[in-house]
Amino acid sequence: MSQPEEQPKGDPWHAFGYIVAGVAFYGFVGWLADLWLGTRFLVAIGILAGAALGIYLTFARFKPLAAEQATQKPEQDE
Numbered sequence: 001m002s003q004p005e006e007q008p009k010g011d012p013w014h015a016f017g018y019i020v021a022g023v024a025f026y027g028f029v030g031w032l033a034d035l036w037l038g039t040r041f042l043v044a045i046g047i048l049a050g051a052a053l054g055i056y057l058t059f060a061r062f063k064p065l066a067a068e069q070a071t072q073k074p075e076q077d078e
């Protein structure tokens with residue numbers, strides 16, 4: 001029996017978009033928090049948090065199909 005090929009379910013540009021959007025959004029939120037609180041470090045924390053969340057979303061969205069198929073009940077061959 002051959003194993004099914006593991007192929008991601010999407011376009012790599014979507015993965016890039018998740019990471020860039022996370023960095024941009026949370027970096028902006030950190031910058032606004034810096035202005036509001038008078039600090040200088042929250043923008044860096046926002047950028048790092050956005051990158052981490054973007055990478056997490058990328059892995060959650062683009063995990064291989066075989067991982068999902070392995071959790072389903074296997075069908076019996078007749």
